[in-house]
Amino acid sequence: MSSTVETSKGTRVKQLFDQQQQSVWRWTDRNFGFLMVFQFLFGVFAAFTISPVTWRGEIPETHIHVWAALLLGGLITSLPLFLAFAYPGRKFTRHIIAIGQMLMGALLIHLMGGRIETHFHIFGSLAFLAFYRDWKVLITGTLVVAADHFLRGIFWPRSVFGITWEEPFRWLEHVAWVLFEDLFLLVSIHQGVRQSWTLAQRQNDLEVAKSVVESERDLFFDLSVDMLCVANVEGHFVNVNPMFSVKLGYETKELLQQPAIDFVHLDDQAAAEDAFRELQRGHDLIDFEARCRCRDGQFLWLSWSARTPSEDGLIYAVARDVTNRKREALALEEAKKSAEQSRATAEEANRAKSDFLANMSHEIRTPMNAVLGLTELVLETDLTTSQRDYLSTVLESGEALMTIINEILDFSKIEAGKIELEFAPFELREVVGDMMRSLAVRAHRKNLELAWHAETEVPQYIIGDAVRLRQILVNLAGNAIKFTTQGEVILEIQCTSNDGKHVELGFRIRDTGIGIPENKLKAIFEKFEQADQSTTRRFGGTGLGLAIASRLGKLMGGQIEVESKLGEGTNFFFNLQFEIAPTPEKSVAQKDVRLIDGLTALIVDDNATNRLILQDLTSLWRMRPVMAESGKQALKLLEEKSLPDQKPIVVLTDVHMPEMDGFMLAEQIRKHATTNEIVIITLTSGGYIGSAKQPETLGISAELLKPVKQSELLDSILQAVKPLAIESNTKTSQTTSTNSPISDSIAAMKILLVEDGLVNQKLALAMLGKWGHDVTVAENGKVAVELWESNSFDLILMDLQMPVMDGLTATKVIRSLERERGGHIPIIAMTAHALKGDRERCIAAGMDDYLSKPVRKQTLTDVIQSVVGGITGPAANERDQHSN
Amino acid sequence: MARLLPVDAENVDTKNPAPDDRLKGWLLVAVVTWFLLVAVGLGSLLIYANQPGRGGEPAATWPNATEMRYSRSKPTLLVFAHPRCPCTRATIDELAWIMTRCGNRVECRVHFVQPAGQSRQWVQSGMWEKASSIPDVTALADGEGQLAELFGAETSGHAMLYDAFGKLLFEGGITPSRGHRGSNSGRERIVKLAIARQPGRPLSDIDQVDSTEEVDAESTCVFGCPLFSPQQRPATENLHAFWDR
Structure with a gap:
């Protein structure tokens, strides 16, 4: 086999x-x-x-x-030329x-x-004959020369040698020179032949290699x-x-017979011809897609790539069947369209749902406005015990109903992703204190100890959404109060990390309530879920509170977790990150805390948590806290004179204590005069406020509602220790009384009430009239504008949804006219809408503030006060002057 | 590529096919005929080239009938030429060869025959210019060929060498054949005689130098065109045919 291959190879090389x-x-x-023709012509010439x-x-x-x-x-030229x-x-x-040639x-x-x-012609001719690489040709030429010289030497010696006598061997001398050249030419021929063999060998090798490559390529x-x-x-x-x-x-023959364009879909032929022209202009074709007709009439999508024509005018191209990809792309496109339609439908449905919720909110709040408002008004009149009891129940039920409605609306907004967090600096302790205060009544009603404590490392001011944080804490703490029958509900705030710019705070709400079974720990965060159905019946509620808190927590970057033991209590805890806000320059706590530096704070409370909280707070202000678990222990400490002399002693005492309550302690302290000036501040739950003995008679400097706010407690201490140094109109009242008139700080004003609902008109007239305001009613925006133009008012309360002209339009008209005439009348919106965006729309229309129905007395007072302040309105003064 | 392209680009077998017998025969006849014709042609050309002109009867001593004098101090070389004869170009070239070797040891004159009726320009051809350009050579016109006739020259290229005493030393052609340059006995003889016949040099030197030369060393064939047309041929005609030599 090998020898056969070698033979074949040798044959090919020879070939x-x-x-x-x-x-x-x-x-x-x-x-x-050509040379011979030239020589002939040259000879003639x-x-x-x-x-x-x-x-x-x-x-x-x-x-x-x-x-x-x-x-x-x-003649010489003719035969060789032929x-x-x-x-x-x-x-x-x-x-x-x-x-x-010779x-x-x-x-x-x-x-x-x-x-x-001319004799050099002979040598040139021999050199040229060597081009044949055939030594025999050279010999032929040489023989002709030799014969010529030989014959001439014999017959015409003179023509060769110039002499008339014969020189027998001189012709050999001539031939020898020719042979001398032949010698080198023969060497040259030999080398040329050898190179030809080498070349043939290499060409054969190349052919073999090429054959292998071509066979692979063909494969x-x-x-x-x-x-x-x-x-x-x-x-x-x-x-x-x-x-x-x-x-x-198609058969290959069929494909080769027709122009390629004939196989292209009619709609794609123009593009294909353009692509072909581009190819001929020297631009490679890459991923050009066109449909090609199959024999069965179907069309395939082919993606073409091709190189520009080669030197021999051929175009090499490759086509890939992309029909499936095209179909998938088409299907994807249709799916996208379908999804787009579905999304539009869903958005439409969502918008319908939002509209429905808005309408529901409006429709429920409007009558509830009247129910709650009027009930509050009736409760302020003289009633029998049973009547008061019934109406109180009506008021509580109404408030419960409003809570449920608000929770449902909140949850709907969360589910719809319409909750947007607002980031603004706020004072954490103030917010938490206010929040805890709002829950105090409920806690105290159940004789629960409600307290909160923030570590000293917790920054005073942080940036975040205070409203949503408050909502989470209210839900968790409210939930804890609801499911705790005795004991305490404590909120603790810790600082888990602080890098100077950001802080992570840990919130923990623990109670001593009924606890949650382990298998229900996850379920309680689901909407409408409580530990069991009997719980709902026993404690009431929608089951949305924890779900809302959980979702808000996630929204703020946290995760609410729970630990619980049945019968022992529950811990809810979560961590949130906030940006640290700079402390405002004018901070009371920062400014005046030096006044109480080093004073003794005698803390009297039977509850250890409360003692700990007060100890932390007073330590924060550099006071010297001394703890007493009871009144008797406190008296004993005072009597032992273990406290420093000649310095005021601040007694912070709980009111509700066994054996000796806070008032009794105060009475005993006053009876036993000491060298120290003693300041007594009581901490009490709502039920004890306004007890039989007046604080003034017991020398009580301040009576604070638990859980006490840090700023409130500090202000009270400062005010008591150095009364003259404290501003008279401090935000914290010296004594807190739930019976003091809410609207005392608001002077009588001339108010334009724009409201189309008769019931609401009646309620507003009753509230505002009772507070001494002169109220004029307009049934729609148009009438309101006319009245505003023809009269002078201090304030406008504007409903939004009204016939003829709505509240927003009326406000815009008034603001437009004010720009021409000057002046600015405060306008407060009152609306039964409670959805996101209402407030923004009102402010954008030129209103000063916004009230959501049902309008409560306290809220109304707060908003009016914030908008117009406590001064008597000029319009009211004008009226008074007229009446005088 | 072979598979991708439909064009059959297989190599053509260029192996030289053996000619058939008919072709072989035809070629053989053609080659033989061609060779014979060429041989005849070349032979004829050789015959022509080697056919000498009339030798004439050169004067054995310097004729007294002419006023032109020979040199008394060195040999005098006379060359009679037809101003338009192409064969005489070879004679002028050979004369240049001779003068290169002899220099001023010989006085050389080339007499171009000027037939009656021909202008001076006809005589002063390129050959005249060429002869004049050879050092120590004087080109002269020979009106109506009187000198040629006087000295007995009938063929263009006829050279005659006289010694300082007016005695003819050599006469004949100085080319190997008609119109051909190259080694020839005429030019060799003149050079030797001119050098040997310097005044004061014994005549025996010549024999010593050229002891091998034969009788015709004194005379060679003249290859060239006739100086005179048959009508102009001198009355003292003494013609010698080529075969008479």
């Missing part, structure tokens, strides 16, 4: 060598042909130039050289050429008069799952691989 030789012979034959005529005296005759050049030169072009490459051709040399030498230079061409083709610049397929037939269903 290649022969081809090369043949090529050389043909080339040399042709060039000799030389004859006509050098010896055109011969003379007999003064008679010229045509020189024999002319005839020789024409006839003999033509053979060079009729039988190039043949052995006899090159030998005849060799003979002819004879032509002899003729030319003769025609040129035997000039020595891939056949196996390719893509469609490969070669086309010409006229747009016809020249060759296609089998995949073309597989994909399109």
